[in-house]
Amino acid sequence: MKASRRLFLQLFVTTAVSRCLLDAVQATSQQTAANYTAFESPTASERGDLRLALISDLNGPYGSTRYSPTVATGLDLLSELKPDLVLCAGDMVAGQKLSLTDFQLEAMWNSFQSAVLNPLLQKGIGMIPAMGNHDASSQTTGSRYVFARERHQAETFWGRQKSRLGLEFIDANQYPFQFSVKQPGLFVVVIDASSATVDQGQQRWLEQALASKSRSPDDFCVVMGHLPLTAISVGRDRAGECIEDATKLTDLMQQHHVDLYLSGHHHAWYPGELKGQRVLSLGAMGNGPRRLLGTQRTSDPSLTLLDLFQDKKAVRETTFSLKTLEPIRLDSLPKQLSGKSFPTLDRRDIHWSYGT
Ligand SMILES: [Fe+2]
Structure with missing residues (x-):
């Protein structure tokens, strides 16, 4: 790429990110007014005491050492948003292929x-990372990992x-x-949900x-793991794409008052509630966005921001499209996701109280 074109693109992204933040504050204020029920709304321009950025699914095609332009856009956005910490729900490199050499795997991580x-x-x-199926799949054959080298x-x-x-x-x-991991006001447990099996030992x-x-x-x-507890997107509503037999895991998280189960892999943003457990499926930051179950439109690549207001125990979630750089409206999502053979997921609010 010529230097002049690169400079133009950098200026374009920087300008677009700044503009989007102004728009985002306004748009989120409108959503806030519409959606708040449980407690008084913190203004959207107010930064939480703790600001977490949630990203997932950055990888390109198998073996690729390059990232799609939406990953660079997302990183520019993070520079502007200045989160205290990034949680990454996995698929940071493009493995899960046996023919990839150690040299290639190392090059991808570099x-x-x-x-x-x-x-x-x-x-x-x-950053807190969780391993995805393309990073370090836990799939086994007999007693051995299929992707042991990865x-x-x-x-x-x-x-x-x-x-x-910084953890x-x-x-x-x-x-x-x-x-x-323990950080001020935050406790994060990362599980190995890089395949559908989260066995009894791990539970x-x-x-x-x-x-x-x-x-x-x-x-x-x-609690963060790569695969979700139930089906989110079209083509991923099948065995192997969600944690199998997730009822026990869901119950366990509820019993231990987990505020949020965070996952990737389905490449579609959806804030849900599963049998009383609050969950969040993250959109892809990179390639391969997918359609939510029961919808026709492909989800935008995205990242999500959580602002935590610790005295009120309030959370404000804002999910930015990496195509438009604007927040995605909650009411653009279906009220419920239903997949064959998987528990139904209800849409939940993006402003909520935690620890209750
Ligand atoms: Fe994945």
Whole structure:
């Protein structure tokens, strides 16, 4: 790309991001007024005491070391939004193919480091990663991991990054696959939902992690895994694309007062409630956006911002389209998602109280 064109694109994105933020404040204010019921609305221009950015599904085609332009747009947006922390629900590189060499796998992680991770860390923004099926799939054959080399590469890469992420780890014996993190006002447990199997051993571990003495009753508690608890998007409403037998896991999270289960993989934003458990399916930051179940329109690539107002225990969620750089309206989503053989998911509000 010629330097003049690159400069033009940079100026365009910067201008568009600034303009979108002004528009976003206005648009979100309107949504806020329309949707608030439980408590007085914090103004949309008000930054939360804790601001979390939620991203997912950045990867390109198998083996690719490049990212789609929407990933760069999302990173520019994050520079403007200045979150305290980024939570990434997985699929950061383009693995899950046995023919990829170790050299290729390493090159993809190096590219992720230079294109995504370093720019965030250099701005003082930490990251909590969850492993996706394209990063380090936990699929097994017999007692062996099918993608053992990919898991090894991911473990090596994230091991090198561990001290750079700005995190206080609580239980990191199986980092980066499953671990817990404590930050001021926040408790995050990452599970290995990089395949549909979250076995009993991991469920027991999750229960222990959630019961940790390091978790304060005032903490906003998030469990993050790559696959969702139920079907969200067309083509992913089938076995292998959602956590199998998720009822126990859902019950366990409810019993332990998890405020939000955060997932990726279905490439479509949907704030839902599943049998009383609040969940959030993230849109893709990169390639391959999908249609929500029962809809015709492809979801926009997106990222989500959570502003936490700790004295009111209030949360404001804003999801930005990376196509228009504007917030996506909640009422543009269906009120319910129903997939064959999967529990129905109800749409929920994007302004809510936590810890209740
Ligand atoms: Fe995925």
